[in-house]
Amino acid sequence: MKKRKILVTGGMGYIGSHTVVELQNAGCDVVIVDDLSNSNAAVIDGIEKITGIRPMFYKEDCLNKSGLEMIFEAEEGIDGIIHFAAKKAVNESVQKPLYYYRNNIMSLINLLELMAQFGVKNLVFSSSCTVYGQPDHLPVTETAPVKTATSPYGNTKQICEEIIRDTSAADANLNAILLRYFNPIGAHPSALIGELPNGVPMNLVPFITQTAAGIRPELKVFGNDYNTPDGSCIRDYINVVDLAKAHVVALDRMISGKNKQKVECFNIGTGRGLSVLELVETFQRVNGVPLPYKIVGRREGDIEQIWADPAYANDELGWKAQETTDDTLRSAWKWQMHLAENQKKEAES
Numbered sequence: 001m002k003k004r005k006i007l008v009t010g011g012m013g014y015i016g017s018h019t020v021v022e023l024q025n026a027g028c029d030v031v032i033v034d035d036l037s038n039s040n041a042a043v044i045d046g047i048e049k050i051t052g053i054r055p056m057f058y059k060e061d062c063l064n065k066s067g068l069e070m071i072f073e074a075e076e077g078i079d080g081i082i083h084f085a086a087k088k089a090v091n092e093s094v095q096k097p098l099y100y101y102r103n104n105i106m107s108l109i110n111l112l113e114l115m116a117q118f119g120v121k122n123l124v125f126s127s128s129c130t131v132y133g134q135p136d137h138l139p140v141t142e143t144a145p146v147k148t149a150t151s152p153y154g155n156t157k158q159i160c161e162e163i164i165r166d167t168s169a170a171d172a173n174l175n176a177i178l179l180r181y182f183n184p185i186g187a188h189p190s191a192l193i194g195e196l197p198n199g200v201p202m203n204l205v206p207f208i209t210q211t212a213a214g215i216r217p218e219l220k221v222f223g224n225d226y227n228t229p230d231g232s233c234i235r236d237y238i239n240v241v242d243l244a245k246a247h248v249v250a251l252d253r254m255i256s257g258k259n260k261q262k263v264e265c266f267n268i269g270t271g272r273g274l275s276v277l278e279l280v281e282t283f284q285r286v287n288g289v290p291l292p293y294k295i296v297g298r299r300e301g302d303i304e305q306i307w308a309d310p311a312y313a314n315d316e317l318g319w320k321a322q323e324t325t326d327d328t329l330r331s332a333w334k335w336q337m338h339l340a341e342n343q344k345k346e347a348e349s
Contacts, residue, residue, distance in 0.1 A: 005029045010084030012039035014195045018244035024051040035061040046192035062107035080122035089202035090301040093153035104156035122254040123176040130154030139309035151301035177250040182236035182269035186328035187335035194335030209336035219293035232276040234305035236269040239323035269308025270321040287333040
C-alpha cells in the first residue's frame with residue numbers, strides 16, 4: 001500500500017515538529033515547508049533522532065506563492081496538508097495587526113489555490129480556541145458561538161475558518177478539519193524537540209522555564225483581579241504530544257472517508273481549566289525549582305477564562321488527552337535543561 005505523503009507548513013515550529021514526529025511514527029512520508037522565521041533549522045536533527053527518519057524540508061515562506069508552487073510540482077501525490085504556518089502571539093498582533101492579517105490570511109489563500117490546482121483534497125487547519133472569545137458557558141463546546149475576536153490574531157483564525165468553509169462549499173473536492181487548540185505546553189519526552197521561541201517568549205511556559213533557568217529575571221503574571229478563584233486567568237493546558245496526535249487522527253479521518261461533513265471542527269483540549277498561578281505553583285512543585293514572579297497589570301487581548309469540552313473530539317475522532325499536567329511540566333523543564341546543556345557544549349567547543 002502506498003505510503004501517505006503529508007505536507008506540513010510550519011513543520012519546524014513547536015506544534016509542527018511534534019506533529020511531524022507523530023506522522024512519521026504512523027508511517028507517513030512528511031514534507032516540511034517552513035521559512036524558519038520562528039523556528040530553528042536544527043529541529044530537523046531532533047526529529048531524525050526520535051524517529052530515525054529525516055523528513056524532506058523546504059525553506060520557503062507560504063506568502064511566496066511561486067516558491068510554494070515549485071514545491072507542489074516537486075512533491076507529486078500529496079494526500080493531505082496540515083497548515084501550521086502562521087504568526088501566533090496575541091499581544092504582538094495587537095501591536096502589528098496588518099502584519100498578522102497579511103501573513104496569516106494570504107498564506108492560507110496561496111495554499112488553498114495550490115491545493116485546487118494540484119488536486120490535493122484534505123486539509124487540517126491549525127485553529128484556536130480564541131475564536132470563541134470569552135464564552136458565555138464553560139466548558140466550551142464546538143456549538144458555542146464564534147464571538148468578536150479580542151485580538152487581530154484571534155480574528156485571523158476566524159477569517160481563515162470562514163475562508164476554508166467558503167472554499168470547500170465551492171470546491172466539491174476540498175475536505176477540511178479545523179482543530180481549535182487550547183493551550184499547548186510541554187515538550188517531547190525525549191527532550192530532543194520542544195518549544196524554542198526566538199527572543200523573548202510570547203507564551204507562558206517557555207517564559208516560566210527560562211525564568212527558572214535564570215535566563216529571565218522574573219516571570220510577569222498579567223493580572224490578579226480577574227473573576228477567578230485566585231484572580232489570574234484560567235486556561236486549558238494540553239500536552240503538545242497529545243495535540244500532535246490529534247492531527248494524525250484528523251488526517252486519517254478525511255483520507256479514509258470517515259468525515260461526516262466536508263468541513264468539521266473539533267476542540268482539542270483536556271477539559272480542565274488551570275489558572276496561571278496554579279500552573280506556576282505546579283511547575284515549582286514537580287521540578288523542585290524556585291520561580292521568581294510578580295503580578296503586573298492585565299495584558300490587552302487576554303480573555304478571562306476558557307477551557308474545553310473535548311467530548312466531541314473524544315467520541316468522533318477517538319482522540320483523548322492522555323498526559324498529566326505534572327508530567328507535561330516535567331517535560332518542559334527537561335527540554336530547558338537540554339537546551340542549556342547544548343549551549344554549554346557549544347561554548348566549550
